[in-house]
Structures are given as C-alpha cells and as structure tokens.
Amino acid sequence: MPSVFDRISNIIRANLNDLLDGAEDPEKMLNQILRDMNDALRQADSDIADQIAQQKMLEGDLDDAQKSAGAWQSKAELAVTKERDDLAREALVRVNDYNEQAGIYAKQLEAQKAAVTELKSKRDLLKSKFDSAQRNKEMLVARARAAQAKSDLTKATAQAGNVDYASELDRMERKIRAQEARADANAEMANNKTSVEDEFAKLSGDHKIEEQLAALKAKQAK
Numbered sequence: 001m002p003s004v005f006d007r008i009s010n011i012i013r014a015n016l017n018d019l020l021d022g023a024e025d026p027e028k029m030l031n032q033i034l035r036d037m038n039d040a041l042r043q044a045d046s047d048i049a050d051q052i053a054q055q056k057m058l059e060g061d062l063d064d065a066q067k068s069a070g071a072w073q074s075k076a077e078l079a080v081t082k083e084r085d086d087l088a089r090e091a092l093v094r095v096n097d098y099n100e101q102a103g104i105y106a107k108q109l110e111a112q113k114a115a116v117t118e119l120k121s122k123r124d125l126l127k128s129k130f131d132s133a134q135r136n137k138e139m140l141v142a143r144a145r146a147a148q149a150k151s152d153l154t155k156a157t158a159q160a161g162n163v164d165y166a167s168e169l170d171r172m173e174r175k176i177r178a179q180e181a182r183a184d185a186n187a188e189m190a191n192n193k194t195s196v197e198d199e200f201a202k203l204s205g206d207h208k209i210e211e212q213l214a215a216l217k218a219k220q221a222k
Contacts, residue, residue, distance in 0.1 A: 030137060031068035037130040044123040051119060055112045062105035069098035
C-alpha cells in the first residue's frame, strides 16, 4: 500500500505545466503522463479492493471475538447460578481473553478504515486531475509550446544582443570603399596608358605627313 500511496502522491504533486514546459515534445509528454495516471488509478482501485477485503476480515474477527466473549460471559453467569465457581472462573478467563482480542481487532480495524479512507481520497484527487488533464489536453500542450517558443525567442534575442552590428557595418563599409578605390585606380591606370599610346601614335602620324610634304615639294621643284 505505501508504494501506490507514493506513486499517486508524486503524480498529484507534479505541476503539469512545469513538466510540459521542459519537454521537447509536450504532446508526447502529456500522453505519457496521462498513461501513468491511468495506470496509477487502476492500481489504486486494485489496492483499495484489497484493503476493503482486509477491513471486512477484521470486522469479522472483531464480531467473532465479541460474540465469543458474550457467550463465555453467559456461561460464567450460569456457572455461578449452579454454584460452580470453578467453572465460572474458567469462563471469566475466556471472557477476558476474547475481550482482549476484540480490543486488538478494534484498533486494527480503526487503522484499516483510516488507510482505506486515505487511499480513496488520494484516488479521487488523482481521478480529478486525470479528468482535468484529459479535458484540457490541447490547451496544456498549446501553453507548453508557447512557453517553449517564448524561451527560444528570449535566447535568440539575447544572442542577437551580443553582436556588435555597428562595428560589422563599419567594417563592411570600409571594405566596399577599398573596392571602389581600387576600381578607380585601375581605371586611372588604364586611361594613362591610353594617353601615352595616343601621343606616340600622334608623333608617328606627324612624321609621315612631313615626309609626304617634303616629297611633294621636291617633285614640284623639278
């Protein structure tokens, strides 16, 4: 009986929301809790039946002891009327024995009834929580998932807060400016190269014209 008491007490004390908040799969966790509750209810029903059976046995033992004590009391009284003190003494010894047994059975029966009452009370409380969990299953799962999502968001926000976005942007801007400067320098170098080639081409062109002009003049002089 203590084992089932402990099992029921543990489940009753458990906060379903706390259990589900820490679960990777709240629905799976809740289904397992409901199965455990249902198993505990069946075990409690079985144990209650066993304890009630023991209670009835104690009630029978108490009744038998009380009846035996009454019967020997009658015998003691009869012996006295017949002036058989010896038999009366023996009967009274039996009366005392059965009364003592009856007292023991009475105390055991009282404790047994208290145990059955306690077990029934815990069983009823567990049944109430079980029924409530079944009715509110989807709500409990949704609350657990919402709590988990909130926790995840808080962690993500905390991690994001550790990143220095201003420094990252400055670094990226410097990189882009360096790329732009490099591109401008390459363009300038390309322009300078073209200008020099053009100058040489011009010089070459001017020399050819001069030769042609000199040849024309020499021809006319003849």
